[in-house]
Structure formats: C-alpha cells, structure tokens
Amino acid sequence: MTARNTINDVARAAGVSIKTVSRVLNKERYVRADTREKVEAAMLALSFSPSLAARSLAGKRSHQIALIYDNHSPYYIHAVQEGVWARCREAGVRMLAQPADVASETIAAEVGGLIDETHVDGIILSSPVTDCAPVLAELERRGIPFVRISPGTNHALTSSVYMDDVQAADDMTTHLINLGHRVIGFIVGHPNHMASEQRLFGYRRALDRAGIDYEPGLVHPGEFDFASGVVAAHSLLSYPRRPTAIFASNDDMAAGVLTVAHSKGLTLPDDLSVAGFDDTPLAQLVWPPLTTIRQPTRDLAFAAANLLFEKVDGVEHRRLQHELVVRASTARAS
Amino acid sequence: MTARNTINDVARAAGVSIKTVSRVLNKERYVRADTREKVEAAMLALSFSPSLAARSLAGKRSHQIALIYDNHSPYYIHAVQEGVWARCREAGVRMLAQPADVASETIAAEVGGLIDETHVDGIILSSPVTDCAPVLAELERRGIPFVRISPGTNHALTSSVYMDDVQAADDMTTHLINLGHRVIGFIVGHPNHMASEQRLFGYRRALDRAGIDYEPGLVHPGEFDFASGVVAAHSLLSYPRRPTAIFASNDDMAAGVLTVAHSKGLTLPDDLSVAGFDDTPLAQLVWPPLTTIRQPTRDLAFAAANLLFEKVDGVEHRRLQHELVVRASTARAS
DNA sequence: CTGTTAGCGCTTTCAT
DNA sequence: ATGAAAGCGCTAACAG
Numbered sequence: 001m002t003a004r005n006t007i008n009d010v011a012r013a014a015g016v017s018i019k020t021v022s023r024v025l026n027k028e029r030y031v032r033a034d035t036r037e038k039v040e041a042a043m044l045a046l047s048f049s050p051s052l053a054a055r056s057l058a059g060k061r062s063h064q065i066a067l068i069y070d071n072h073s074p075y076y077i078h079a080v081q082e083g084v085w086a087r088c089r090e091a092g093v094r095m096l097a098q099p100a101d102v103a104s105e106t107i108a109a110e111v112g113g114l115i116d117e118t119h120v121d122g123i124i125l126s127s128p129v130t131d132c133a134p135v136l137a138e139l140e141r142r143g144i145p146f147v148r149i150s151p152g153t154n155h156a157l158t159s160s161v162y163m164d165d166v167q168a169a170d171d172m173t174t175h176l177i178n179l180g181h182r183v184i185g186f187i188v189g190h191p192n193h194m195a196s197e198q199r200l201f202g203y204r205r206a207l208d209r210a211g212i213d214y215e216p217g218l219v220h221p222g223e224f225d226f227a228s229g230v231v232a233a234h235s236l237l238s239y240p241r242r243p244t245a246i247f248a249s250n251d252d253m254a255a256g257v258l259t260v261a262h263s264k265g266l267t268l269p270d271d272l273s274v275a276g277f278d279d280t281p282l283a284q285l286v287w288p289p290l291t292t293i294r295q296p297t298r299d300l301a302f303a304a305a306n307l308l309f310e311k312v313d314g315v316e317h318r319r320l321q322h323e324l325v326v327r328a329s330t331a332r333a334s
Numbered sequence: 335m336t337a338r339n340t341i342n343d344v345a346r347a348a349g350v351s352i353k354t355v356s357r358v359l360n361k362e363r364y365v366r367a368d369t370r371e372k373v374e375a376a377m378l379a380l381s382f383s384p385s386l387a388a389r390s391l392a393g394k395r396s397h398q399i400a401l402i403y404d405n406h407s408p409y410y411i412h413a414v415q416e417g418v419w420a421r422c423r424e425a426g427v428r429m430l431a432q433p434a435d436v437a438s439e440t441i442a443a444e445v446g447g448l449i450d451e452t453h454v455d456g457i458i459l460s461s462p463v464t465d466c467a468p469v470l471a472e473l474e475r476r477g478i479p480f481v482r483i484s485p486g487t488n489h490a491l492t493s494s495v496y497m498d499d500v501q502a503a504d505d506m507t508t509h510l511i512n513l514g515h516r517v518i519g520f521i522v523g524h525p526n527h528m529a530s531e532q533r534l535f536g537y538r539r540a541l542d543r544a545g546i547d548y549e550p551g552l553v554h555p556g557e558f559d560f561a562s563g564v565v566a567a568h569s570l571l572s573y574p575r576r577p578t579a580i581f582a583s584n585d586d587m588a589a590g591v592l593t594v595a596h597s598k599g600l601t602l603p604d605d606l607s608v609a610g611f612d613d614t615p616l617a618q619l620v621w622p623p624l625t626t627i628r629q630p631t632r633d634l635a636f637a638a639a640n641l642l643f644e645k646v647d648g649v650e651h652r653r654l655q656h657e658l659v660v661r662a663s664t665a666r667a668s
Numbered sequence: 669c670t671g672t673t674a675g676c677g678c679t680t681t682c683a684t
Numbered sequence: 685a686t687g688a689a690a691g692c693g694c695t696a697a698c699a700g
Binding site for chain 1: 338339381382383384385386387388390391396408409411412413415416419428430431433443446447448450451452453
C-alpha cells in the first residue's frame with residue numbers, strides 16, 4: 001500500500017531540484033557526472049518509475065506507441081507484438097497493443113480517439129490495418145508518425161518494412177529444383193496482396209534461371225486461406241503433368257495441400273513435396289514433411305519500431321531510410 | 335494536424351463550465367437532462383476524447399487496466415486478449431497488454447514499474463503469471479485489485495476465474511464411452527497444474543459412473559508439451575490392453591499422439607480415437623479426426639475483466655462473488 | 669551546469 | 685444542479 005514515489009521524493013533524497021532529476025530521467029546533457037550518479041542512486045533506492053501521465057501532459061512526448069492489428073493469425077500477431085515490444089523495451093517506451101476491426105465504419109474515429117486519449121508518439125500498423133484507407137487518411141491528417149509492417153500494397157507511400165518476397169520465393173523454388181523437382185505446382189496468394197505477385201515472380205525467376213519452362217497449368221490462384229489451398233491442391237494433383245512438388249504462397253494454403261495429400265494416401269515427401277511460408281509452426285509439428293520459408297515477422301516488427309522511433313525523434317530530416325527491406329531467411333528444409 | 339480538443343473546447347461549445355462537462359463524462363448524477371444533452375452533442379461535434387493522462391493525474395482512476403501474460407501459446411494469448419478487450423471496450427477502459435518473463439529476477443519490479451508508470455486501476459494475470467509468487471506478492475503489497483485467469487494452483491487465494499475441469503474431462507470421457515470405447519488411455523498434465531489432477535479426476539469419475547474399472551496402466555504422466563505426448567503415446571500403444579482411444583490432457587500432447595499414430599500407420603478414428611483440449615485450432619484443421627474440449631478461454635478472460643471492474647468499483651464490500659467458474663462447453667465431436 | 673516558474677487537461681473539494 | 689479554485693507529477697521556457 002506504499003504510495004508511489006514522485007520526482008519530488010527523488011529530488012529530496014538526492015538533494016537536488018526536480019528539474020535536475022528530470023534532466024537525468026530524460027538523459028539530457030549538461031548534468032555533472034557525480035550529480036547524475038547521485039540522482040540515479042536515489043531513483044534506484046526509491047524504485048522510482050515516472051508517471052507517464054504527468055510526462056505526457058507536461059511534455060510533447062508520451063513515451064508510448066500503439067501497435068494496431070486486426071484478425072491475422074494469432075501466431076502472426078504474437079510475433080509482431082514480440083518484435084515491437086522488444087524494441088520498445090530497449091527504448092523505455094510503452095507499447096499499447098490495440099485490436100481493431102478494419103471492417104468497422106468507425107475505425108478511423110477509434111484510432112483518432114486512441115491517439116487523443118493516450119497521446120501516443122507514433123503508431124505501428126500491421127496487416128490488414130496497413131491497407132485500411134480510413135485509418136491511413138486519419139493518420140496522415142493528424143501528421144502523426146507511423147510505420148507499416150508488410151503492407152499489402154503501396155510500399156513506398158509511407159514508411160514501411162517488409163521482407164523480400166521475390167527473393168524468398170526464388171530461394172524456395174531453387175531449393176525444390178535442387179532437390180530434383182522439375183514439375184513444381186504453385187498456388188498464388190490473394191490478389192489484393194502485393195506479396196502474391198512478388199512471390200509468383202520469384203517462382204518464375206527461379207524456374208527461368210534453371211532453364212525450366214513456365215507452365216501456366218501448374219499455377220493455381222488462391223486466397224491465402226485453408227479452403228483455397230484444398231481447391232488448388234485437388235486441381236493441381238489432377239493436372240496431366242502432375243507436379244512432384246507444390247509450393248503454396250502461404251501456410252494456410254499449404255495446410256490445405258497437406259490435408260488433400262493425406263486424404264489421397266500420398267506419402268510425403270516421396271510422392272509429393274509440399275512447401276510454403278511458415279506463420280504457424282504447428283503445421284510443421286503435426287506434419288513434419290513440409291518445407292517452409294520462415295517469415296522474419298518478429299524482426300520486421302522490431303525494425304518497424306526502430307524506424308518509428310527514428311521518425312519520432314525527427315531523424316528523417318537527415319535523409320531517413322524510409323524503406324527497410326528485411327531479407328527472408330533462406331529456405332529451411334524439414 | 336488539427337490540435338486535440340480539450341474539455342475547455344467542449345465547455346465553450348456547450349456553454350457550460352468544464353466541471354459540468356466532467357460530470358457528463360463521468361456519468362455523475364445531478365446534471366439536468368437537457369444540459370447533459372447539450373454537452374454530449376458538443377462532445378460528439380468536436381469528437382472529443384478525454385486525455386487519459388490528465389484524468390489519471392487528477393483523479394483516482396486511470397481508466398486503464400493491464401493484462402499480463404507470458405509464453406503461453408499464441409492462440410491462448412490471443413483468446414485472452416480478445417476476451418479482456420471485449421469487456422474493456424464496453425466499459426470504456428483501455429487494456430494494456432503486457433508481456434512479461436516469469437523467469438526474470440526483476441519481474442516484480444517490472445510489474446511495479448508498470449503500475450507506477452501507467453497508474454492502472456487493476457491487473458489481470460494470465461497463466462503462468464498467475465502463479466508467479468513475486469508478482470503476487472508485489473500486487474498484494476500494493477493492494478491493487480487483480481484477478482487471475484485459470485491459475486495453476488490456489489484458486490481460492492485471490493479472485494480468479496477458471497473452468498470446471500473435472501466436468502470437462504468427465505464430459506469428454508463420457509463421450510468416448512458413448513462412442514463404444516471401453517479401453518481409454520489417459521495422459522495426465524503437468525503435475526504443477528491443478529487442472530491436471532482435476533482432469534484426471536473427471537476421467538475417473540466418468541469411468542466409474544459407466545461401471546468401467548480404472549486401470550492404472552492406461553494412465554500415463556505428461557508435461558503438457560508435444561514431446562511428452564509422443565512418449566506417452568508410444569507407451570500406451572504398446573500396453574498389453576491396447577487402448578482404442580487416447581485422451582490427452584491438453585492439445586500439445588494430443589498432437590504428439592497424432593504424430594505417433596501417423597508414424598505407426600494407424601487410421602483415425604477407426605484404429606484409434608484421439609481426444610484432447612483445444613487451444614490451437616490448427617491441430618484440428620490439419621488432422622481432423624481429433625475430438626476436443628473447447629476451452630472457454632475468451633469467456634474466462636471476459637469474466638475476469640468483469641470481475642476486476644467490480645473490484646475496482648469497490649463492489650466487493652457487498653459480498654462479491656470471488657470465485658467464478660465457467661463451465662467448459664460440452665465435448666465437441668469432430 | 670542547475671534552479672524557478674508556469675502550465676499541460678483533467679478531477680477534486682468546496683461554494684453557491 | 686452548477687461553478688471556481690487548487691493541484692496531480694511532470695516538462696518547457698527561462699533564468700542564473
């Protein structure tokens with residue numbers, strides 16, 4: 001039931017004014033080393049944690065940022081939260097993880113309300129909020145710094161971080177080719193996502209380099225969900241030149257392929273190699289013969305927070321790198 | 335770039351004093367209906383969102399609560415966040431989702447720092463933070479209201495919400511018996527978790543009621559993880575009276591059983607029925623022949639937030655129900 | 669390098 | 685039923 005210690009308590013204990021404590025807290029220059037140490041010792045002794053409320057109210061920084069997300073897979077959301085949180089922790093900044101509903105009429109108002117209520121210094125958007133026009137407009141209107149993680153489209157519009165999807169798909173396809181596959185099926189992702197065409201491009205580029213002809217019948221559209229993976233698998237497995245490997249543009253669809261393969265009594269990977277992107281480790285756990293590209297989601301999120309802090313600190317005036325591309329880790333064989 | 339609207343702007347627009355706006359905001363009594371309406375109209379027109387920083391600083395409530403969690407499965411964390419958030423939303427309270435590391439030496443200090451920094455009105459603990467002694471002690475010391483979701487032990491120590499594990503395991507076992515199974519293997523959970531013995535008890539109670547003798551050889555210890563599921567499955571499947579069904583105390587272990595069954599070429603559910611608790615829907619997706627108890631995680635979290643608000647509002651003085659038990663939904667056949 | 673004085677936007681307490 | 689004044693714990697803008 002001890003009352004919280006304030007900056008006054010620290011100042012008294014250290015025998016300085018509160019302004020000096022404030023200086024130490026904010027790592028301002030012009031504090032003598034021994035003064036700083038005295039203050040730091042007092043802070044520690046009193047286990048002082050400054051009130052964010054008071055800081056937000058008095059200063060121009062709240063030391064808080066918000067991470068806004070919507071219904072992506074729990075694994076994805078978890079990885080994003082972890083990455084952002086890791087960087088926030090280093091920076092002594094609080095992360096406000098905010099669920100949102102991109103389909104809601106009021107989403108822009110809610111984001112606006114969040115900003116007004118919490119005074120957050122900046123915002124990180126994760127998919128699919130990255131492509132929610134009302135939110136983007138609201139943020140732009142307010143001029144609040146924000147960074148998008150793997151936006152589905154328009155990478156260059158604003159600051160964003162994303163992995164090199166072309167290279168990742170190329171890596172995976174090359175891996176399959178090196179395994180001896182020559183007839184490789186491909187399931188394209190949802191047409192609204194930029195990643196979809198990029199992954200398709202990577203697939204084609206790898207085939208091309210290996211001197212394998214591109215065969216349209218081996219490429220099937222998909223929607224990034226389990227059901228479309230099932231449909232695509234059925235179709236591809238009944239194609240005259242039946243593929244010995246199927247590469248799905250994400251792991252929900254890959255799971256669909258696995259299920260179909262299982263139902264047809266195929267042995268993996270002898271009868272069929274299945275490859276995908278790895279959002280949900282459990283798919284591997286339950287059914288190991290799956291080769292995946294591990295998406296660097298956590299690292300992307302970390303990088304996003306990092307980029308955001310630079311913007312908040314106004315680093316952009318000295319030629320900020322607005323586009324940060326994180327290479328996917330190389331294809332990982334099971 | 336529009337500046338935020340403050341309570342002063344609203345007061346001016348409505349032609350009242352800021353105190354009256356404050357009254358409306360806090361739903362205090364003694365505001366004439368037409369005055370209230372005027373104020374509410376002004377709030378809406380200015381899309382006013384009160385600064386939580388100012389409210390926290392001036393008042394005794396911050397209108398924020400924290401949800402603290404550590405490494406449980408992303409699915410679990412996601413469900414918990416969703417449930418808590420849903421209730422917070424209704425109450426106009428902000429949820430601060432906070433990752434923590436129960437193994438860290440400094441976890442109590444970090445939680446204390448969180449409380450001091452954010453002025454949160456209360457805290458929700460999810461497993462395994464529910465059973466982290468330093469955190470519990472710190473919370474107790476500060477006298478801050480908190481609620482635990484499915485604590486591993488000591489349910490009655492403090493306010494907590496949890497499902498009826500005995501009944502759930504009984505339901506599932508009964509379901510298997512109704513399916514015709516008479517030799518049912520059981521994999522016990524981690525010994526540190528109260529749920530483990532409760533589920534075992536439910537299993538035994540159902541057998542008992544059906545007049546089936548309890549057979550110790552059909553019960554194998556486990557640790558709630560994939561690997562121990564694999565070990566247990568191997569053991570159970572080589573038991574002289576080989577079980578026709580295996581009921582695992584959680585789904586990670588059930589996944590282990592599935593993998594073993596697969597590797598032995600068993601057809602499910604003809605050769606073996608596998609049952610478990612459902613934290614991670616993907617297990618079902620990839621390999622449908624699995625029967626699960628759906629844990630009401632989201633509802634528990636919702637109930638936890640609800641209980642916390644009652645404590646924050648001081649309802650406990652009038653005989654608060656400190657223990658809230660949410661029944662598991664009935665066993666769901668695949 | 670350090671201290672003093674004003675507030676930030678609200679809620680509280682006390683008037684009326 | 686409504687308002688006026690004080691102040692929460694900090695930072696900003698000045699002094700020195």
